Amino acid sequence: MTLRWRPEVIIPNMEFRPGDRELFEDSPEDYIRHDVEGSDMETRRRAACELVRALSMFFETKITGRQKKSGVTKANALVDIKSFFSHHILPELADAQVDAHPVLKADTLQ
Known part of the structure; x- marks a missing residue:
C-alpha cells in the first residue's frame, strides 16, 4: 500500500477556525x-x-519522515522531543510579549 500525504484533506479540517477563537476569547474555560x-x-x-493518529500507528516511519512542523501527544523513537521543544515550543512560550499566542499558551497547560 502506498501512503500519499494529502494535506489538502487533513489540514483544512484541523485549522483553528474563527469560532474557536471566539470561544477562547469569550470563555477560555469552556474552550x-x-x-x-x-x-x-x-x-x-x-x-x-x-x-x-491511525496513520501514524501503521505508517510511523513515513509519517514522521514527512513532518516539518507538528505537535505530538505521544512520542515515537523517530522524534527528538528535546530538540522539538527547544526549537518550536520554548521560543513561543518565552516570548517577551506576555499576551502573544494566548491559545498556544493555554493549550500547553493541558
Whole structure:
C-alpha cells in the first residue's frame, strides 16, 4: 500500500477556525474543557485527528519522515522531543510579549 500525504484533506479540517477563537476569547474555560473532554467527537477536526493518529500507528516511519512542523501527544523513537521543544515550543512560550499566542499558551497547560 502506498501512503500519499494529502494535506489538502487533513489540514483544512484541523485549522483553528474563527469560532474557536471566539470561544477562547469569550470563555477560555469552556474552550479548554471542550478540548480536554473530547466533546467535539462529532466534528471534522476530531475525525481528521483520529485519521492522523491511525496513520501514524501503521505508517510511523513515513509519517514522521514527512513532518516539518507538528505537535505530538505521544512520542515515537523517530522524534527528538528535546530538540522539538527547544526549537518550536520554548521560543513561543518565552516570548517577551506576555499576551502573544494566548491559545498556544493555554493549550500547553493541558
